[in-house]
Amino acid sequence: MPHSSGAGLKQEHDRPNSASAPGSALTQEAVTATDIDDLKRSEAKLQQDEHELRRIVDLIPQAIIVLNRYGKAIYANLGALEYTGLSLDEVSADDFHDRVFHPEDVQRVRDERQKALSGTVPFQNEQRALGRNGKYRWFLIRYKPLLDQSGKVVRWYATGTDIEDLKQAQDKLRQDERELRQLIDFLPQQIIVLDEQGTLLQANKTMLDYIGYTLEEMKGGGHQQRIKRDVHPDDRERVQSERSAGLARGVPFETEKRLLGKDGLFRWFLFRYKPVLDGDGDIVRWFVSATDIQDRKHAEDRMRNEAVALREDIVRSSMFEEIVGTSEALREIVAQISRVAPTDSTVLIQGETGTGKELIARAIHNRSRRANRAFIRVSCAAIPPSLIASELFGHEKGAFTGALQKRFGRFESADGGTIFLDEVGELPQETQISLLRVLQEREFERLGGNQPIHVDVRVLAATNRDLHAAVEEGSFRKDLFYRLNVFPIQVPPLRDRVDDIPLLVEYLVDRYANKAGKRIRSISKRTLQLVQSYSWPGNVRELQNVIERAVIVCDGETFRVDASWFTRAAPISHASPSFTVGLAEHEKTMIENALRQTKGRISGPSGAATKLGLPRQTLESKINKLGINRYRFKAS
Secondary structure, three states, X not given: OHHHHHHHHHHHHHOOOOOOOHHHHHHHHHHHHHHHHHHHHHHHHHHHHHHHHHHHHHHOOOEEEEEEOOOOEEXXXXXXXXXXXXXXXXXXXXXXXXXXXXXXXXXHHHHHHHHHHOOOOOEEEEEEEEOOOOOEEEEEEEEEEEEOOOOOEEEEEEXXXXXXXXXXXXXXXXXHHHHHHHHHHXXXXXXXXXXXXXXEEEEOHHHHHHHOOOHHHHHHOOHHHHHHHHEOHHHHHHHHHHHHHHHHHOOOEEEEEEEEOOOOOEEEEEEEEEEEEOOOOOEEEEEEEEEEOHHHHHHHHHHHHHHHHHHHHHHOOOOOOOOOOOOHHHHHHHHHHHHHOOOOOOEEEEOOXXXXXXXXXXXXXXXXXXXXXXXXXXXXXXXXXXXXXXXHHOEOOXXXXXXXXXXXXXXXXXXXXXXEEEOHHHOOHHHHHHHHHHHHHOEEOOEOOOOOEEOOOEEEEEEOOXXXXXXXXXXXXXXXXXXXXXXXXXXXXXXXXHHHHHHHHHHHHHHHHHXXXXXXXXXXXXXXXXXXXXXXXXXXXXXXXXXXXXXXXOOOOEEOOOHHHHOOOOOOOOOOHHHHHHHHHHHHHHHHHHHHHOOOOOOOOOOHHHHHOOOHHHHHHHHHHHOOOOHHHHHO
């Protein structure tokens, strides 16, 4: 139609003047009539096309509204009019938005719409529109501009798509998600959700409560950084390696680690990782659950500790399993055990070698609340001084030459139980300092490490040395002695328990006879006289060895001991009183002279024990027995 109109306008402009061509009037009228007919036909065709177009637009299930450049409605299809129940005039009215759109959406939509209509790019918004049935439904309104050749907006086409069902589905999904989150928050397990790369997305309330962070703090600080900071230093390298490998494989995996809680303590957790796949089998999420396994770990530690203790018991032969005897001295020892065992107090057991100091320590442990935990024995005299610290406290990998891997010390093995430090007086000075720290603060550091390790261990110590003398000599720390000597127990030598010897002999004979497969019915009186008259410098351990040897050589049903085995020792019960007293006085004089010459020093190359040719332990025992005050010689 524009082409026809333009042609007509051009022909009318170029038509020759009637004055100059009078003979052509008929021809001009014919041409004008033809142009009008073409124009009429074009207009009719356009009207028909427009009618068809309107019918098509009205059949579209969406609401369609045409706006002028300023946003005023100039046309609405049948779908829009039927849904709202309004006429085109009502749709074009200024209060259309206030009448149709939900009050909660009006201001938001108006602000968004006015801002967008000032531009030239398509835009959209979501809003609730009132239907003729009096109910609101959600619609997605898309606006698209029609531009002229200069790029200016001529009008806007707005289409409204009903998304009520989609909105309800989304609301239902959000409600389900809230309920699921509440359910997950109530779980006793720690739950976290990661993306496919392992970045933290969600954490349940149990996890957040344990670590003391908000979800935003966990995300903001970086999940990987928090793993490094909140995982126990001993577990970090292993956990990071296991986690990276598991995420890369893309299959379920698990790892154990100690996680720092808001109370400042580490607890063991089992982390289980499970991938969530989409329809194509690609990982879109990782679902991780963490189960507290602290009690299980403690149980495993106890089993490991008990296995260590059992191996030690198998390697070495124990003295005997029970405290045997009825003497007054032994009854006093049993009473002391009963009083101190239920406590967690440190006990220092003193006595000559072979008197059964370890037996006393085991009895204390077995009657304590730690009886079902490990009893770890360490012989401080049997370990080289250069290795004793590593043996007690462990070491890190590379702490010294030959430290090819990390090793747990005896204190860690005894965690929750009891550690028995036999011959504690032989500890080097530097190890004494570390032991003092354990007793004071219940913590230590492995060799080569800087991370304090907390332990719950009861310490029992034993020595055959005179620790008072060792403190005076400077070979044993005074502060450590006071820490160990909380509850002292002095175990008497066997020669002071003569009344217990028959019971001990009977007990040991029965034990070794059963072991050897022999049947021994009686013990000869001569044998009892011999064993009761002997001084037993090796105490119960020496008696045990003699009985075992005698059982081996015994051929009959009566137990006998060869008298020649005791010829080197002077008897303690058959000498006359005057002879015994004289011998003791002579012995006392010799010891005092030696102490005077060494200024009270007992051990060492220049000590009294060396001058007298006696073992240090024997000399200390004689000093105690004879009532010699060695300190007065040091003072002089």
